[in-house]
Amino acid sequence: xxxxxxxxxxxxxxxxxxxxxxxxxxxxxxxxxxxxxxxxxxxxxxxxxxxxxxxxxxxxxxxxxxxxxxxxxxxxxxxxxxxxxxxxxxxxxxxxxxxxxxxxxxxxxxxxxxxxxxxxxxxxxxxxxxxxxxxxxxxxxxxxxxxxxxxxxxxxxxxxxxxxxxxxxxxxxxxxxxxxxxxxxxxxxxxxxxxxxxxxxxxxxxxxxxxxxxxxxxxxxxxxxxxxxxxxxxxxxxxxxxxxxxxxxxxxxxxxxxxxxxxxxxxxxxxxxxxxxxxxxxxxxxxxxxxxxxxxxxxxxxxxxxxxxxxxxxxxxxxxxxxxxxxxxxxxxxxxxxxxxxxxxxxxxxxxxxxxxxxxxxxxxxxxxxxxxxxxxxxxxxxxxxxxxxxxxxxxxxxxxxxxxxxxxxxxxxxxxxxxxxxxxxxxxxxxxxxxxxxxxxxxxxxxxxxxxxxxxxxxxxxxxxxxxxxxxxxxxxxxx
Ligand SMILES: NC(=O)C1=CN([C@@H]2O[C@H](COP(=O)(O)OP(=O)(O)OC[C@H]3O[C@@H](n4cnc5c(N)ncnc54)[C@H](O)[C@@H]3O)[C@@H](O)[C@H]2O)[C@H](O)CC1
Ligand SMILES: [K+]
Numbered sequence: 001x002x003x004x005x006x007x008x009x010x011x012x013x014x015x016x017x018x019x020x021x022x023x024x025x026x027x028x029x030x031x032x033x034x035x036x037x038x039x040x041x042x043x044x045x046x047x048x049x050x051x052x053x054x055x056x057x058x059x060x061x062x063x064x065x066x067x068x069x070x071x072x073x074x075x076x077x078x079x080x081x082x083x084x085x086x087x088x089x090x091x092x093x094x095x096x097x098x099x100x101x102x103x104x105x106x107x108x109x110x111x112x113x114x115x116x117x118x119x120x121x122x123x124x125x126x127x128x129x130x131x132x133x134x135x136x137x138x139x140x141x142x143x144x145x146x147x148x149x150x151x152x153x154x155x156x157x158x159x160x161x162x163x164x165x166x167x168x169x170x171x172x173x174x175x176x177x178x179x180x181x182x183x184x185x186x187x188x189x190x191x192x193x194x195x196x197x198x199x200x201x202x203x204x205x206x207x208x209x210x211x212x213x214x215x216x217x218x219x220x221x222x223x224x225x226x227x228x229x230x231x232x233x234x235x236x237x238x239x240x241x242x243x244x245x246x247x248x249x250x251x252x253x254x255x256x257x258x259x260x261x262x263x264x265x266x267x268x269x270x271x272x273x274x275x276x277x278x279x280x281x282x283x284x285x286x287x288x289x290x291x292x293x294x295x296x297x298x299x300x301x302x303x304x305x306x307x308x309x310x311x312x313x314x315x316x317x318x319x320x321x322x323x324x325x326x327x328x329x330x331x332x333x334x335x336x337x338x339x340x341x342x343x344x345x346x347x348x349x350x351x352x353x354x355x356x357x358x359x360x361x362x363x364x365x366x367x368x369x370x371x372x373x374x375x376x377x378x379x380x381x382x383x384x385x386x387x388x389x390x391x392x393x394x395x396x397x398x399x400x401x402x403x404x405x406x407x408x409x410x411x412x413x414x415x416x417x418x419x420x421x422x423x424x425x426x427x428x429x430x431x432x433x434x435x436x437x438x439x440x441x442x443x444x445x446x447x448x449x450x451x452x453x454x455x456x457x458x459x460x461x462x463x464x465x466x467x468x469x470x471x472x473x474x475x476x477x478x479x480x481x
Pocket of ligand 2: 113117144145146
């Protein structure tokens, strides 16, 4: 399971392993060896300075230095302070090479940042800060986290932290390895196993490991009604493309029947562009309730219009049995009365705000939270629904505390209409009966993979057509052991 652990959870996992009989020095040896091997895999023998801090991060550094030296590398230690912990002292005692003071200004090809990791307690200063600002990142291999970066938030304390080409962390990723800007400071992240066994955490990397075994593949005797009915509420004439993008996303991801519910005035422009997606006119809440009667899922918001009608339509849909995907205008329209929205939702519903929409219905929450995982979790609890907070590090959170972070986001998805397709993907999975948290995770993962796979020049119209290849990957996956 690709969990993400907080610094405290990692400390507890370390302590549990030590309490179960694996000495901290053994964990440190494993950690240091993993870093040394990661270096050897990527670089030919060259001059290496290992910057060691006073704690166990530094302890890892002494192990790295000893290993490299044994392999014949020209390596030395630059210590910011003498080792202060028992494990670090033990590791330093086994280091037989040269130790000089930090910032000895020597010619070096690689720098191992073993100054601070999980124990970072204040911003870098003095020589450490100077080095963080001056050492070119392609020379830097960071142990656990780049020094200066808060492990739990991914924020550099006082904006000073090392930037690394490679970060080797242990056992599981921490928030700093997946949340921006931290992820950018880390460079390539390698997660080394140091034998801590399995740890359960409510926070995971979003990957098929989380939900592929419950993907709603059709059974042999499936017929289109069995694969769920999705409805998409369209905007007014000349604002109808978003609904079609969402509808196509829902159809491609496997919903059996997808219908665009359209204001009468927009019918013609839909009709000219839809084939398998069905089309039905509605006017007013009663007609909507009737048209939504048999829907398993509904997408409302893309280009719906920030109007009283959109607000009324959402409330109407909330009284049907359909699981809702609430996006864009259907979020913004509740800006002044978010509690009305939350009162209408239930835990099967999914909100898909970008940060601006998030701020409108959860004012101040993002900037008052230590990072966006906490913000999304708080929002999900408050809304009583799944919250997917979009961004390069999209976070999916459930009211029950489960959360997942997307690692495969890509800049190509920042194109008009991309969010409409995402809403449709999630709606299509909800229509097939997938658990809402898992449907949001799966939709986000498929959407991101499709975008990353296409790359430059991607437009939203491309996205639905890119879904089958991702489904083929998922369908061909070996069963989860
Ligand atoms: N626990 C284990 O068995 C393992 C730990 N691993 C490594 O250990 C570090 C965490 O070590 P810890 O001693 O808790 O903290 P640090 O080494 O990160 O640093 C704490 C040390 O540094 C001082 N300090 C903190 N911030 C600053 C600062 N800005 N300026 C100066 N000094 C600072 C603080 O006072 C302490 O003295 C973890 O990251 C892993 O690398 C093993 O890898 C696995 C086993
Ligand atoms: K470090």
